[in-house]
Amino acid sequence: MRNYEIMFIVNPNAQDEEIDKINGQIETIITSGGGKIDKIEKMGKRRLAYEVDRQREGHYVLFVMSANGEIIKECERRLRVMDAVIKYITVRVDEEARRMDKIKNYRQKRAARRGSHASAAAGGQSTEEAMQ
């Protein structure tokens, strides 16, 4: 299982219920395929940076989930077929998240090491940092 983000733009003339319907369809694809949804975010109506399908605005929707390639393939196929969806993008996020963890760990370790150096002067506070 990998973590992905799918962002898509729905036609600005679409009603709220229509967006919910699309969200529901995508949701069922993911859950029925064995994936897990972490977040569904309706980012609201935004101006597009350029014209897409003769539209200058669009409703942005963001899905964050853990899924596999099959599910993503099916989602993208469905999004392509839907008339109301004018653009979509899928981004894999787990590699980035892993990199972030690494940096965070490194920082913490460094901070702990620095803390232990200072402990000669400062006292017991650094041991708490080292424990974390």
Add this chain to the structure above:
Amino acid sequence: MKSPSSREKRPAGQKQYYRRKKVCKFCVERIDSINYKDVKLLSQFVPERAKIMPRRISGVCSQHQRQLNDAIKKARNIALLPFTTE
């Protein structure tokens, strides 16, 4: 004590160029991940013509410039940022 102070008091005609050392915004502010959804941040690096600002001007370090590049291109793909200005 004449000689060190004379350096501060420069004669008027003599121009001296001081270029402030540029620093990478992402290193300084400890921004680790450059996300394509963060339009406010990314738009600082796409000037008027919507081109990506070169490193020699923005001072961004090479690692972050690469991440920035990817993020801007993703953002363009989903119409958060323009490819060109019309």
